[in-house]
Amino acid sequence: MGVFISFDQEDITYTNGETIRGSVVLFCKKETTLSRVSVTLSGESTCILRGGPGVLQRKNRETHRLVHELQDITPTSATHQGKKQTPFKLGFGYHSFPFTLNIPWFSQCKTCSSTDCHSYDLPPSMSEVVKDAEIQYKIDASVTVRNIFNETINSSTKIYVWPLDTRPTSMPRASPTRTWRGLLQSIAHAEASIAGVTDQSSTSNHRGGNPMHLPSTPDAVQISIEARFPQDYGLTCGSDISMSLGIKKRTDYQGTLHLQSFQTLLVGYTDIGGQFTEQSQVEFWMVQSVSNINLQISNAHDAVDSERYVHEELWEGKPLPMSVIPSFKSCNVERRYELEISMGLQCEAPRGRVKFVQLLLPVRIFSGILPGRDIDGEKSHENHTSSFDDPCQVNTLLPSNRSVLSGDTLVPGFGPPPTYVEAVSNAAGPRRRR
Ligand SMILES: [Zn+2]
Structure with missing residues (x-):
């Protein structure tokens, strides 16, 4: 039989x-x-x-x-x-x-x-x-x-x-706008000292002349960097990182400060063995890496303790790959993540020495799949008209529907869950609407 x-x-x-x-x-x-x-x-x-x-x-x-x-x-x-x-x-x-x-x-x-x-x-x-x-x-x-x-x-x-994204729908899933910053909380903080530039810097050194004549030490600007995230530290597969990044000038530095490079790296850990972890495996996803961006953060007129936000455009359009497995925990396996943000900062670009500052913080990865799909309905609806795909539903989640409506778009929380092959394939990149 x-x-x-x-x-x-x-x-x-x-x-x-x-x-x-x-x-x-x-x-x-x-x-x-x-x-x-x-x-x-x-x-x-x-x-x-x-x-x-x-x-x-x-x-x-x-x-x-x-x-x-x-x-x-x-x-x-x-x-x-x-x-x-x-x-x-x-x-x-x-x-x-x-x-x-x-x-x-x-x-x-x-x-x-x-x-x-x-x-x-x-x-x-x-x-x-x-x-x-x-x-x-x-x-x-x-x-x-x-x-x-x-x-x-x-x-x-x-x-x-593949699990649903079970967060309340009020939770930001995409890059926040200024009005959303109030929903975020500070969870990563770094202090740094970025070397300034004096007039006789660099060129006077190692050029013969009087070896006793050392260049004067340039002033340094003290800064603090704060990354703010949603309260659940949540990042969403297929969506941009929801984050706000503020840089505060701590000392009265009379010059300009520039952001020269910016990198976001997702580090995934699989802890095997449950309560008493016996081993851990690590994987990396480069979400974004840009250099020579020459983005001015502050100038001489900025007051001490004033905070400037790095414009979110820098990490917009760089969604987390759908191949990232959502965070989970079972009795003997746990999947967890850290986000590493690396910034190259420079005074008086292009003259100062670039200093790299890193922020490392635990984050939770959510699938971005919203509840309400009608799998029986999908069979008869070729154009995905089920409630799962209702654009109104998505608009309530996003303050701007720009990322939903433009051309060949990435649509967070939109459409059916990926097939397993799509979800774990190494082909990084946004899920696209079919
Ligand atoms: Zn068990």
Whole structure:
């Protein structure tokens, strides 16, 4: 007998709360009696822990079942006591048993003892991305044949799950405008001293002449840099970094200060081993890197303690790649991120010495997928007219719809979740509206 699982919707990446509809299809070569047909949705977090020296290195595979939903789809027959499952006969040919299973909103481990059972946000599918760690969802069909062996035939199919962006819709997901700055809070801070320039600088050194004549030390400008982010430190896949960057002049420096280079780097860590992390793997995504920008930050007339904002245009149009796996935590795997902002600052450009200042801060990555998709509707709506794609919904999230409407656009929180291949492909770049 052959057992197959077929889905009403093919190639779908499911998200929180969605319903998987499909059928268990059986092919009987001859008349067969069955006693049970069931389907199970499961989600597992698996890691391999390595330890011990050299060739004796031990490998322990540890699996936690985060999602488990069983549905018995054995046909029932009416009896005097109500409906009852009894063994049933199937003739030669194909037979289909429909099922529906729901992707839960949260994961809750069935492997850990109930005392330390945790509920976590639903982790995204993750396989062949990180060595020794995997998040896998699958549907298993199980058919018990009634014969002397009570043989059970199983069939398993992988499905892909990508979590929703569950933040309140008032939360900024794109680059903030000035009016949004009030929604942000300071979470990274750096102090720096940028060397100034004197008239006799650089040229008088190492040129023979009087070796005792040292150039006078130029004044330095003391600055403080503050990066402000949404309260949940949230950054959104497929959207620009929501950040405001303020630079304060701390001393009365009589000259100009320029920003010459600007770099944002996302550092992803996969911690494997749960509570007592045994190993961590690191990946990098260069979000943006520009140099020779010569952007004036302050001049001689700026008062001490005045703050100037670096214009957001600098990091606009540089969205986080969709290939970034949203932050998550399970019993034995955690995916977390840090954002590294690196700035080259120079007094009296192009004469001063460029000083590099770095800010490093923890951030949470959200998928950017908004709730409300109608997967059953999508089949019949070629132009994606479901509520998920309602432009009005997006406009309420963005103070300006400029980034939504222009040409071949990046549309944050817009459209269906990416297919798994899209989501984890190395091809960086914005998700585009189809
Ligand atoms: Zn667990």
